[in-house]
């Protein structure tokens with residue numbers, strides 16, 4: 001084999017040589033060990049599918065939101081996937097930073113063209129709204145990492161829709177939706193991300209020219225992080241402090257052109273670039289942006305919620321001061337769905353791999369079991385499937401809540417905005433945090449092979465762990481929810497009505513302790529009592545500190561750890577409640593076995609969290625040790641009951657291999673063959689001897705260095 005490859009190296013270009021070389025290596029391996037590298041599907045996986053006792057596509061339909069939506073998703077996927085040009089000849093992760101970016105742009109353009117020419121004509125703009133997760137999911141067949149266009153559809157367009165006047169929308173949206181311009185959302189600065197009232201970029205109105213002057217007064221005011229900002233976008237939403245008639249009116253959104261539409265050169269007064277290598281998002285050209293007294297027309301301020309008239313008069317239109325934060329709320333809602341989908345991918349990879357992988361001996365001399373037969377492995381993985389369901393169903397519910405509040409606000413009613421803000425904040429925080437932790441758990445469950453980039457688990461993790469930070473950090477958002485909860489508690493205490501998601505407080509303020517009952521409804525009620533207990537303890541701590549002379553702000557700050565835990569407990573109770581109710585509702589007309597397995601998963605989730613929070617249950621409810629023992633027993637029974645259906649359950653997520661992009665998780669289970677095929681694509685395998693041998697190793701080994 002060596003001789004054949006040596007000969008090739010002289011006659012071929014590096015890429016062609018490497019492709020040829022890889023094929024030769026594969027051919028050789030096939031000849032040498034036909035059994036190992038057979039093309040047939042893995043037998044264990046086939047057996048798993050044969051023993052699955054429910055109709056897989058029924059659950060797929062439930063998760064998609066109905067049979068029609070499954071059909072539409074599949075249609076969109078088949079349009080995108082039938083375009084073979086999405087494939088990478090060289091694995092994305094083995095390219096240098098420039099090549100990776102260029103390749104990401106190539107694929108983004110290709111994908112955009114498919115969406116414009118074929119998908120939008122099929123679905124209309126609906127695919128950009130409630131159905132946009134289908135586009136995101138399909139896009140993953142093109143990108144292992146992130147598209148530089150993500151912020152264009154994810155935030156630039158939604159900000160114009162949510163913050164622009166009808167005239168502004170009719171001017172900007174057709175251009176943006178047709179990709180004649182590409183935009184992003186530049187809010188965060190080097191010096192401030194969380195505290196957006198502290199942003200330093202200024203937009204000062206000049207009535208003489210009817211322009212805003214955008215300026216970055218110091219280094220910390222440089223915009224930092226926006227996806228697609230470094231090299232791709234020619235426009236962006238800039239969030240800046242608005243000054244007019246000598247007064248600051250706080251942060252407002254502006255549409256700012258940053259590059260020439262023809263040459264793509266940065267415009268004079270604009271300094272823009274990419275921020276450098278990151279833990280993930282390395283194909284998304286996250287950027288920096290500074291302005292030197294850069295002028296934009298007056299009507300580039302997005303004026304739906306407030307306006308600056310020609311003479312500089314500031315007019316507030318909106319009835320709520322936080323409507324400028326609307327895009328963030330929208331993206332937080334979308335992110336719950338986004339991370340549910342990524343967790344489902346990780347669970348699919350890890351469960352299929354665990355059915356293929358055999359390791360150790362349970363009983364000496366007997367065949368090695370599939371690792372999925374270890375109860376500890378089931379404990380690691382089944383909660384991932386259940387959490388993906390819990391978050392998917394919670395995200396659908398949150399989307400409905402969001403749409404209803406949005407409809408109210410269109411009619412001028414912002415009464416339910418605080419509750420939506422509290423809900424979207426804590427659901428974003430918990431869903432991203434849980435998903436990141438569980439994706440890492442999936443990686444660990446796959447042993448060494450999970451560490452391979454080709455498993456796709458490291459990339460999924462690097463993407464999802466960022467969601468815990470961006471669009472509002474975990475702690476910061478839970479503290480926002482806590483503000484709402486403490487106010488609600490005080491209202492309940494004084495006998496005033498509270499909003500639906502905190503109605504449990506009305507019963508809890510009386511001070512009863514809840515008696516444990518191991519049914520689903522009992523566990524949910526216990527979760528609400530835990531939340532109420534933690535909120536009550538936080539209130540007591542704040543009051544005690546204030547009694548001891550602290551100002552409210554200091555008392556609040558000192559109680560921060562308890563407040564975050566209270567908001568977390570509240571959110572967990574909401575997820576448990578929504579997951580239960582939606583499971584019951586959605587399986588009302590399902591076949592008996594689907595009903596059973598969905599109920600088992602739901603009970604597994606509830607029992608899992610009860611067992612994770614035994615300290616809280618013992619403290620805030622009348623749960624006893626015997627109750628915990630029976631809960632543990634039930635949990636272990638559920639692991640055993642779900643085991644035969646585990647592969648069927650992840651098949652129900654219905655990820656085509658092209659979207660999953662994993663050597664460990666492909667449908668046919670040819671794990672070892674795929675690992676070897678990918679290994680052979682490594683650029684280091686393109687030649688039998690690397691030149692560093694001659695340059696360094698040989699001189700070192702021969703004492704001639």
Ligand SMILES: CCCCCCCC/C=C\CCCC(=O)SCCNC(=O)CCNC(=O)[C@H](O)C(C)(C)COP(=O)(O)OP(=O)(O)OC[C@H]1O[C@@H](n2cnc3c(N)ncnc32)[C@H](O)[C@@H]1OP(=O)(O)O
Pocket residue numbers: 132133136150151153154155185187188193194195196197227322325326328329331334335338417418421470471472473476480483484
């Ligand atoms: C195709 C779709 C795909 C979707 C996926 C897209 C993926 C995109 C990938 C990457 C995108 C990343 C983008 C970004 O990260 S953009 C930057 C995001 N930045 C943040 O999220 C910053 C977080 N900080 C904040 O939100 C705020 O600063 C704050 C922490 C909430 C504090 O704000 P502020 O200081 O103004 O407010 P106060 O704390 O004083 O609170 C005053 C009252 O206002 C209430 N409030 C706050 N925010 C809101 C809101 N959004 N809506 C309604 N009400 C709000 C707050 O609760 C206070 O109320 P109270 O009654 O207690 O006085």
Ligand SMILES: Cc1cc2nc3c(=O)[nH]c(=O)nc-3n(C[C@H](O)[C@H](O)[C@H](O)COP(=O)(O)OP(=O)(O)OC[C@H]3O[C@@H](n4cnc5c(N)ncnc54)[C@H](O)[C@@H]3O)c2cc1C
Pocket residue numbers: 151185186187188191192193194195224225226227281286466469470471472473474475476479
């Ligand atoms: C991959 C990625 C993509 C991004 N994309 C964009 C984008 O497209 N556009 C954009 O504008 N931004 C973007 N961001 C920025 C992102 O929104 C911010 O990083 C995020 O909001 C957190 O702000 P920060 O970095 O300033 O963290 P900081 O606020 O400095 O937080 C640091 C720590 O301090 C804690 N902390 C801060 N304030 C408080 C408080 N009041 N109470 C208690 N603890 C507190 C936090 O919990 C955290 O632990 C992106 C970030 C990442 C990682």
